[in-house]
Each structure stands twice: as structure tokens, then as C-alpha cells.
Amino acid sequence: MSSIVEMTSQRETQTKLKHPIHVTSEIGTLRTVLLKRPGKEVENLIPEYLQRLLFDDIPYLPIIQREHDYFAETLKNRGIEVLYLEKLVVETLSNPEIKRQFVDDILRESKANINGAREVLKEYLLSFSTADMVDKVMSGILKREIEESKKTHLYELMEDHYPFYLDPMPNLYFTRDPAASIGNGLSINRMREPARRRESLFMEYIMKLHPRFAGYNVPVWLDRNYEFSIEGGDELVLSDEVVAIGVSARTSARAIERLALNLFKKQDSFKKVVAVEIPKCRAFMHLDTVFTMVDYDKFTIHPEIQSPQGKMNIYILEKGLDDEHVNITHRTNLQETLKEVLGLNELILIPCGGGDEIAASREQWNDGSNTLAISPGVVVTYDRNYISNDLLRQHGMEVIEILSSELSRGRGGPRCMSMPIVREDLYK
Structure with a gap:
């Protein structure tokens, strides 16, 4: 009662x-x-x-x-x-257009374009459900997660480098x-x-x-x-x-x-x-x-x-x-x-x-x-x-x-x- x-x-x-x-x-x-x-x-x-x-x-x-x-x-x-927070973000991004805009914004603010991987990361994030994408953005993207065939720069292929494309939060x-x-x-x-x-x-x-x-x-x-x-x-x-x-x-x-x-x-x-x-x-x-x-x-x-x-x-x-x-x-x-x-x-x-x-x-x-x-x-x-x-x-x-x-x-x-x-x- x-x-x-x-x-x-x-x-x-x-x-x-x-x-x-x-x-x-x-x-x-x-x-x-x-x-x-x-x-x-x-x-x-x-x-x-x-x-x-x-x-x-x-x-x-x-x-x-x-x-x-x-x-x-x-x-x-x-x-x-x-x-x-994580649930509110998922609910906010339920519209596909908003979801795409969010990915653009988060990649820009993460300076992901510096290493030339911006479009690859965008494609990767948008391949997930909204809930999994939000989790991925928050937890970070490791370089090992991206297929070797999509890595086009020398430093991406070398073993001794910073492990993240997108830093965890x-x-x-x-x-x-x-x-x-x-x-x-x-x-x-x-x-x-x-x-x-x-x-x-x-x-x-x-x-x-x-x-x-x-x-x-x-x-x-x-x-x-x-x-x-x-x-x-x-x-x-x-x-x-x-x-x-x-x-x-x-x-x-x-x-x-x-x-x-x-x-x-x-x-x-x-x-x-x-x-x-x-x-x-x-x-x-x-x-x-x-x-x-x-x-x-x-x-x-x-x-x-x-x-x-x-x-x-x-x-x-x-x-x-x-x-x-x-x-x-x-x-x-x-x-x-x-x-x-x-x-x-x-x-x-x-x-x-x-x-x-x-x-x-x-x-x-x-x-x-x-x-x-x-x-x-x-x-x-x-x-x-x-x-x-x-x-x-x-x-x-x-x-x-x-x-x-x-x-x-x-x-x-x-x-x-x-x-x-x-x-x-x-x-x-």
C-alpha cells in the first residue's frame, strides 16, 4: 500500500x-x-x-x-x-535520421576523422541496433574490432599502437x-x-x-x-x-x-x-x-x-x-x-x-x-x-x-x- x-x-x-x-x-x-x-x-x-x-x-x-x-x-x-542515461539515449535515437546525425556528431567530437577511419566507423556503428550502438559508443571501439581489409593506413596495421578508435567513457x-x-x-x-x-x-x-x-x-x-x-x-x-x-x-x-x-x-x-x-x-x-x-x-x-x-x-x-x-x-x-x-x-x-x-x-x-x-x-x-x-x-x-x-x-x-x-x- x-x-x-x-x-x-x-x-x-x-x-x-x-x-x-x-x-x-x-x-x-x-x-x-x-x-x-x-x-x-x-x-x-x-x-x-x-x-x-x-x-x-x-x-x-x-x-x-x-x-x-x-x-x-x-x-x-x-x-x-x-x-x-543509457535508456534515455536509446529512446531519443529511435528515429533513423536522428540516429545517423548522432553518429556524425559523436564521431566528429571523438576526432575519429584524424586517422582516416571516420566513414568505416560510421558504417560499423550504424550496423548495430540502437541499443547496441549506444553501448558501443559509451564503451569504446577497439581497433581490433574493425576488419583488417578496411584498414588503409600503415599505423592501423602495426601492432604497437593505441588500441582504440573511439575512447571508452x-x-x-x-x-x-x-x-x-x-x-x-x-x-x-x-x-x-x-x-x-x-x-x-x-x-x-x-x-x-x-x-x-x-x-x-x-x-x-x-x-x-x-x-x-x-x-x-x-x-x-x-x-x-x-x-x-x-x-x-x-x-x-x-x-x-x-x-x-x-x-x-x-x-x-x-x-x-x-x-x-x-x-x-x-x-x-x-x-x-x-x-x-x-x-x-x-x-x-x-x-x-x-x-x-x-x-x-x-x-x-x-x-x-x-x-x-x-x-x-x-x-x-x-x-x-x-x-x-x-x-x-x-x-x-x-x-x-x-x-x-x-x-x-x-x-x-x-x-x-x-x-x-x-x-x-x-x-x-x-x-x-x-x-x-x-x-x-x-x-x-x-x-x-x-x-x-x-x-x-x-x-x-x-x-x-x-x-x-x-x-x-x-x-x-
């Missing part, structure tokens, strides 16, 4: 919202989320090219799939609708980064690293052509053709008026300012964009690897992003005199800035690993600060971060732990692995 009630509530919420995308906070009850189940692309990781594909280790596919399925079931058991299960829901629209992002840049092409096609989203004129606050990079792990919707964005190794200040300008120009709700500078290093990849919102007045934080005096570089962007300018003011204290922009008298920053020098560093590396709030005060976390999880519980949080031995090898936690599509609004 409870599942029927949850499904009815979900349908009523979506009908009330009347938008296929609706996210006005980090903590509003999650109703619909986008995931990607790890697939063959993970098995196409090899030691020689880990750095190129942005991995530090090679996950074991059967176990990472089992752990991801556990994550998905955990969300479903809470009444959350789970959409899968092992980072796809981090659905947070290629696009980010903000209000009733989204940013479709230009990814910083070449290994990930193709990923947002899937979201562009889905938003334009999938029946669930096409026809709703979903606003795109910043598109993937913008020249400066931004990634969803740096984009946090703190309220229906405030967005926080990390200035990180993956997200540029220029992109943040352009996104702010577009938000202020095209909608009336969001009033402030808070740019938070974090150290530009592998461990602190995105803002959400060191800072997430878990309740109305509670946030997780990795202490090392602040100076010993607790200072940081923080900038508040607000609408300027015209559509091409923003007003920018500087702050140095994160806690006080959050209280200011959210209108709070008190606010708690919960330190990853309890702030202990060793535990904090270890658990941050394992995404102890990368929590996914599914409603106010209820978060999904990795089970391995037991010190951080215990501290969250001490602060009154409900902590739902998921398995993480293989998922964590990709350097991303529950928030990284999920793109919220619909959240309920918070009551003021």
Missing part, C-alpha cells in the same frame, strides 16, 4: 510542477534522478591509459554493477523515480557533471578534460529530442558550446534564490560569470551566485567533493579547503545595471557568507572525518563529503566513511549507507553519481 501512495504522491508532484526539470534546492525531497549503470566502458580501462581517462584504478565490473544496483534500489525504495556513471539542473532549466556543460567532453552531447540530444523533455522549451542557462569549462559537481542549488558554484580545477571563473548573467537575464527567481574558490588539485576535484548541503542549516566540509584562520576566497555575484554586467562583492568566511545569503542566524559546518588530520584526508579521498541529500536531514553516503557518517548522525541526520568498495575507485560519491531532475520545493 505504501508504494502505491508514494507513486501517487510522485505523480501529483510532477503534475503540480508542470516542468520536466525542477530543482530549487540541494535538499528538497528528491523525486526523479538520472543515473548511469557502469558498463563495458569500465572494463576497457587499462593501466597504460588510466591518466588519460581520469581514473586512478580499475574497478571490477561485476562488483561495481552490483554496488550501483544497490544504490539505485536504495533510491527506489524511498519512492524516487530512477531514470537511466568510464566516467559516465558520474551523471552529475555533464549537466546540472537549476530551477526549471539546466546547464549543459563544456567539460574541462577531453576524456569527458563528449558526455554532455548525450544530454543535449535528450533535452532537445526525447519525448519526456522535448516540447517543454526547457531553458538552457549555459550550453556545451561555451568556450570555458564548467562541471556539475561544482554547481550547488542552495535555495530558490541562491546558487553556489566552485571555482575549481574543472570550472572556470569565466563560465561562472556567464552562467550568472544568463540566469539573471532569463528568469526571476535566482538572485545570487556564490563563487567559492577551492584548491585546484586532484583530491579536490569539484566543490561537492569538499562541501555539500545536508539540511536547512547543516553542511559537510573538508577543513583543508580553508586557511588555518578559516578564510577562503568567496565572491557574491548579483544582477548588474544591464544584462552584460554583474555586481561582485568579496567575502572571506564561508560560514558567515552562507548565513548571509540563506538568511540564517545559525549554521553548522560538519567536518569530514571529524577534522582529524588522517581521517579527514582519507575519508575526503573516499568522498566522505560527497553526500546526496534525498530530503532535509536524510543523506546517502558511502559506507566506508564511518567517521564522517557517525558525525552526521550525531548532528541528527539520517544516514543511508551504500556499498562502495568498487564505486569509490572512480573518485566520486553518491552526489557525483546522481543528477537530480525533480525535487520538491522547500517550505519557507
Whole structure:
């Protein structure tokens, strides 16, 4: 009976919202989320090219799939609708003309024409069913898959060469980064690293052509053709008026300012964009690897992003005199800035690993600060971060732990692995 009630509530919420995308906070009850189940692309990781594909280790596919399925079931058991990226892409490409256009686009962005194999690869991809073709694009095309008679260049015939025509996309299960829901629209992002840049092409096609989203004129606050990079792990919707964005190794200040300008120009709700500078290093990849919102007045934080005096570089962007300018003011204290922009008298920053020098560093590396709030005060976390999880519980949080031995090898936690599509609004 409870599942029927949850499904009815979900349908009523979506009908009330009347938008296929609706996210006005980090903590509003999650109703619909986008995931990607790890697939063959993970098995196409090899030691020689880990750095190129942005991995530090090679996950074991059967176990990472089992752990991801556990994550998905955990969300479903809470009444959350789970959409899968791979399924949406297949449904989007059901029209043969669209399928051919997609193949042209993916080959162009994969720079497949550099080695003269573009037409051969196009023929090869179009020989598959749509589902198998999507799987092949995501998992990569090995040079050994193409018949020897179709290889016309010397370096293709030699044994000692790079093994892929089309690189695999092992980072796809981090659905947070290629696009980010903000209000009733989204940013479709230009990814910083070449290994990930193709990923947002899937979201562009889905938003334009999938029946669930096409026809709703979903606003795109910043598109993937913008020249400066931004990634969803740096984009946090703190309220229906405030967005926080990390200035990180993956997200540029220029992109943040352009996104702010577009938000202020095209909608009336969001009033402030808070740019938070974090150290530009592998461990602190995105803002959400060191800072997430878990309740109305509670946030997780990795202490090392602040100076010993607790200072940081923080900038508040607000609408300027015209559509091409923003007003920018500087702050140095994160806690006080959050209280200011959210209108709070008190606010708690919960330190990853309890702030202990060793535990904090270890658990941050394992995404102890990368929590996914599914409603106010209820978060999904990795089970391995037991010190951080215990501290969250001490602060009154409900902590739902998921398995993480293989998922964590990709350097991303529950928030990284999920793109919220619909959240309920918070009551003021």
C-alpha cells in the first residue's frame, strides 16, 4: 500500500510542477534522478591509459554493477523515480535520421576523422541496433574490432599502437557533471578534460529530442558550446534564490560569470551566485567533493579547503545595471557568507572525518563529503566513511549507507553519481 501512495504522491508532484526539470534546492525531497549503470566502458580501462581517462584504478565490473544496483534500489525504495542515461539515449535515437546525425556528431567530437577511419566507423556503428550502438559508443571501439581489409593506413596495421578508435567513457556513471539542473532549466556543460567532453552531447540530444523533455522549451542557462569549462559537481542549488558554484580545477571563473548573467537575464527567481574558490588539485576535484548541503542549516566540509584562520576566497555575484554586467562583492568566511545569503542566524559546518588530520584526508579521498541529500536531514553516503557518517548522525541526520568498495575507485560519491531532475520545493 505504501508504494502505491508514494507513486501517487510522485505523480501529483510532477503534475503540480508542470516542468520536466525542477530543482530549487540541494535538499528538497528528491523525486526523479538520472543515473548511469557502469558498463563495458569500465572494463576497457587499462593501466597504460588510466591518466588519460581520469581514473586512478580499475574497478571490477561485476562488483561495481552490483554496488550501483544497490544504490539505485536504495533510491527506489524511498519512492524516487530512477531514470537511466543509457535508456534515455536509446529512446531519443529511435528515429533513423536522428540516429545517423548522432553518429556524425559523436564521431566528429571523438576526432575519429584524424586517422582516416571516420566513414568505416560510421558504417560499423550504424550496423548495430540502437541499443547496441549506444553501448558501443559509451564503451569504446577497439581497433581490433574493425576488419583488417578496411584498414588503409600503415599505423592501423602495426601492432604497437593505441588500441582504440573511439575512447571508452568510464566516467559516465558520474551523471552529475555533464549537466546540472537549476530551477526549471539546466546547464549543459563544456567539460574541462577531453576524456569527458563528449558526455554532455548525450544530454543535449535528450533535452532537445526525447519525448519526456522535448516540447517543454526547457531553458538552457549555459550550453556545451561555451568556450570555458564548467562541471556539475561544482554547481550547488542552495535555495530558490541562491546558487553556489566552485571555482575549481574543472570550472572556470569565466563560465561562472556567464552562467550568472544568463540566469539573471532569463528568469526571476535566482538572485545570487556564490563563487567559492577551492584548491585546484586532484583530491579536490569539484566543490561537492569538499562541501555539500545536508539540511536547512547543516553542511559537510573538508577543513583543508580553508586557511588555518578559516578564510577562503568567496565572491557574491548579483544582477548588474544591464544584462552584460554583474555586481561582485568579496567575502572571506564561508560560514558567515552562507548565513548571509540563506538568511540564517545559525549554521553548522560538519567536518569530514571529524577534522582529524588522517581521517579527514582519507575519508575526503573516499568522498566522505560527497553526500546526496534525498530530503532535509536524510543523506546517502558511502559506507566506508564511518567517521564522517557517525558525525552526521550525531548532528541528527539520517544516514543511508551504500556499498562502495568498487564505486569509490572512480573518485566520486553518491552526489557525483546522481543528477537530480525533480525535487520538491522547500517550505519557507
